[in-house]
Amino acid sequence: MSSSSAAVKAVKTSINVASAVSSQTVSAASIASLKNAYMTNINLFTNYNFREYFKRKYNKEFESLNENFNKNQDIRAEYEKLNQELRMIKRQSIINQLYKFDELIVESK
Secondary structure, eight states, X not given: OHHHHHHHHHHHHHHXXXXXXXXXOOOHHHHHHHHHHHHHHHXXXXXXXXXXXXXXXXXXXXXHHHHHHHTTOOOHHHHHHHHHHHHHHHHHHHHHHTSOOOXXXXXXX
């Protein structure tokens, strides 16, 4: 009986956490910290082409997110999508670091 009550308690806790996350509002500071996390992880890519592609892509994404934020639109879904993509970027940057790429001419300093 105690194991089933523990499972029910865990489900209730996860539901409460999920509803707390969904009820939070997205602030300009949270958007800025998310963009900062993106740029930090994007700079971990060892390949120049990947790094520059993701910089361009996510600069556009964050520009549209900021425009929607300034227009007072509901941006929670877009913000959550970017959080999921941040986790993907983290995984991809780790995989990218496993491989050695030759330095391109545009990278030489």
